Amino acid sequence: MPIIECVPNISEGRRTEVVAAIVDQVRRVPGVRVLDVSSDPSHNRSVLTLAGEAAPLKEAVLSLFDAATTTIDLRSHSGGHPRLGAVDVVPFVPIEGVTMGECVALATETAAAVAERFHVPVYLYEEAASRPERRNLEDIRRGEFEGLAAKMATPGWAPDFGPSAPHPAAGASVIGARMPLIAYNINLATDRLDVARKIAAAIRHSSGGFRFVKAMGIALEDRGIVQVSMNLTNHEKTPMFRVFDVVKREAAQHGVSVLESEIIGLVPAAALVSSAAYLLQLERFDPNQVLETKLREKQS
Amino acid sequence: MPIIECVPNISEGRRTEVVAAIVDQVRRVPGVRVLDVSSDPSHNRSVLTLAGEAAPLKEAVLSLFDAATTTIDLRSHSGGHPRLGAVDVVPFVPIEGVTMGECVALATETAAAVAERFHVPVYLYEEAASRPERRNLEDIRRGEFEGLAAKMATPGWAPDFGPSAPHPAAGASVIGARMPLIAYNINLATDRLDVARKIAAAIRHSSGGFRFVKAMGIALEDRGIVQVSMNLTNHEKTPMFRVFDVVKREAAQHGVSVLESEIIGLVPAAALVSSAAYLLQLERFDPNQVLETKLREKQS
Numbered sequence: 231m232p233i234i235e236c237v238p239n240i241s242e243g244r245r246t247e248v249v250a251a252i253v254d255q256v257r258r259v260p261g262v263r264v265l266d267v268s269s270d271p272s273h274n275r276s277v278l279t280l281a282g283e284a285a286p287l288k289e290a291v292l293s294l295f296d297a298a299t300t301t302i303d304l305r306s307h308s309g310g311h312p313r314l315g316a317v318d319v320v321p322f323v324p325i326e327g328v329t330m331g332e333c334v335a336l337a338t339e340t341a342a343a344v345a346e347r348f349h350v351p352v353y354l355y356e357e358a359a360s361r362p363e364r365r366n367l368e369d370i371r372r373g374e375f376e377g378l379a380a381k382m383a384t385p386g387w388a389p390d391f392g393p394s395a396p397h398p399a400a401g402a403s404v405i406g407a408r409m410p411l412i413a414y415n416i417n418l419a420t421d422r423l424d425v426a427r428k429i430a431a432a433i434r435h436s437s438g439g440f441r442f443v444k445a446m447g448i449a450l451e452d453r454g455i456v457q458v459s460m461n462l463t464n465h466e467k468t469p470m471f472r473v474f475d476v477v478k479r480e481a482a483q484h485g486v487s488v489l490e491s492e493i494i495g496l497v498p499a500a501a502l503v504s505s506a507a508y509l510l511q512l513e514r515f516d517p518n519q520v521l522e523t524k525l526r527e528k529q530s
Numbered sequence: 531m532p533i534i535e536c537v538p539n540i541s542e543g544r545r546t547e548v549v550a551a552i553v554d555q556v557r558r559v560p561g562v563r564v565l566d567v568s569s570d571p572s573h574n575r576s577v578l579t580l581a582g583e584a585a586p587l588k589e590a591v592l593s594l595f596d597a598a599t600t601t602i603d604l605r606s607h608s609g610g611h612p613r614l615g616a617v618d619v620v621p622f623v624p625i626e627g628v629t630m631g632e633c634v635a636l637a638t639e640t641a642a643a644v645a646e647r648f649h650v651p652v653y654l655y656e657e658a659a660s661r662p663e664r665r666n667l668e669d670i671r672r673g674e675f676e677g678l679a680a681k682m683a684t685p686g687w688a689p690d691f692g693p694s695a696p697h698p699a700a701g702a703s704v705i706g707a708r709m710p711l712i713a714y715n716i717n718l719a720t721d722r723l724d725v726a727r728k729i730a731a732a733i734r735h736s737s738g739g740f741r742f743v744k745a746m747g748i749a750l751e752d753r754g755i756v757q758v759s760m761n762l763t764n765h766e767k768t769p770m771f772r773v774f775d776v777v778k779r780e781a782a783q784h785g786v787s788v789l790e791s792e793i794i795g796l797v798p799a800a801a802l803v804s805s806a807a808y809l810l811q812l813e814r815f816d817p818n819q820v821l822e823t824k825l826r827e828k829q830s
Binding site for chain 1: 533535563565581625626710717770771774788789790791792793795796797798799802803805806807809810811812813814815819820821822823824825
């Protein structure tokens, strides 16, 4: 049974009854599991984590739009997080027995159905992007809901599906496919923020580091230590163990030790299995040797 | 859905049609998956790896006895591996969503049913053992089929279930519950067999090492290197990463490097996940953060 993860971000994090009603509508779709719901009042935003096969997930996203477009109005929305629409972003993530290509197809179909049924313009992003300048969410979202009408009127910013102007209340949505994202932090046994910042700069893509690392150095004031706070956006191509090793070596150059590392939220088993295989110097290791993977194979 | 592994060892590894007929009978039991079948002609023995829930696995073992006791006769059996019966050993192993206690209960129930239906004496072993001197398979099996009648007549060796004398053709069986066993080897970048042997002696339980490690040093003649060849019999209590680290340090004391390590056959994901967590210095890590584990939780 293939498993896809879907992580819709909606622009409501304060009215708990509205979030509950939206989640409730999603939960009613057979074949879809709601793994997590996190609401952030200061961002005024909630993140749902869903899992299932392609067809039920598409139904779940349509139900989500149905509930969200009738209860969220961006014209009266404020919060600390950039957003373009009532249903702001919907990534599909391949987890097991499914390819990225299948998630791209699901994102594209879902986007077309959303635009047709709810008259919401939709942009495709990341692996599903229709052109390079739409891969990054930040680029699509720049200008936010308030600047959306003007942005959509400029050349190159017609949506991939739906009307050429924003939905009055629900704005626009960004739907796509991406690898699982790992929120990974490494804490250093020092209070020297400059060290954390130098290491973050050394490893992140934007300043010359690894292709699939976003990183910043921050202080954990209450603990008197500093942290290299990261998002790993493709653990197959930029694996955790390599990031850990390089951070450790960079820290040592500054006379600093790694205190510990931590994963925030969920992590795909494959990211840890490949780390163990590397660090234990496992040769000739095949992921099918993992008992649970073998068990989930189709019976031959 | 709880998953139990069951690894019956039968005393037939040469007559492939007999093995195929036995496996076929097991495969017909609904709810049981046959993950692997390995036959060793020189041992004249086959090992089946089954998976499923408790009730279907019990049915599968009864089907296995039905087929094996009518086709295997220990009076004309020879081979390089110690054995007591036609169905020699049947361990149940907790994999997911099931406790060792439940596997002990399943072993005990299955043993009682086997004895009643097939008139084969059964000894319980490992976690299911009825007394300490029956924990180790080697102790129960000492004397083998040929010495069984005499052994059963001595005080302390009445079976846990079934008749007080061997089954004429099928001998006796050993049924129990144990942790998953990991066949783990570490190859050294040297041809010095004495080093591999010294390290094996340092880490194995029988000569003062870790409680759940069996180890020996062997030469890999064709590659010109040596190997510390191990069975890890409880990866929760004696974890892979600790064994790896100690072997590496011991080797360094002899001026030798670890070339690589390898896992033969299957390994539970938890053994690799805990190794990654240790080697990446992950703090506050909860196995429920593994996406696949979370997915297999019951829907709340």
